[in-house]
Amino acid sequence: MSSHLQIIAELEALTETQARIIxxxxxxLAELGDVETGRDEIAEADKAYRALIGCDELPDIP
Incomplete structure (x- = not known):
């Protein structure tokens, strides 16, 4: 694998890890605060994040 493709693959893995952490x-945070409001905000933030990185099928966190 060329070094450019390796860098892209590593950045993709990092982005997926960051998405799971976020x-x-x-x-x-939603569990600690207003659960309903938190869920709405999380859903909107998740939708925006997935649109930004161009990935609609990130794995769910177990």
């Missing part, structure tokens, strides 16, 4: 943190 989702987990947002879920935990």
């Amino acid at each position: 989702s987990a943190l947002a879920t935990r």
Whole structure:
């Protein structure tokens, strides 16, 4: 694999890890606060994030 493709693959893996972390943190914050409002905000933020990175099928956090 060329170095450019390796860098892209590593950045993709990093982005997916960041998405899982952000989702987990947002879920935990919603649990601590207003759950209904938090879920709406999380859903909107998740939708915007997925549109930004161009990925609609990130794996869910177990």
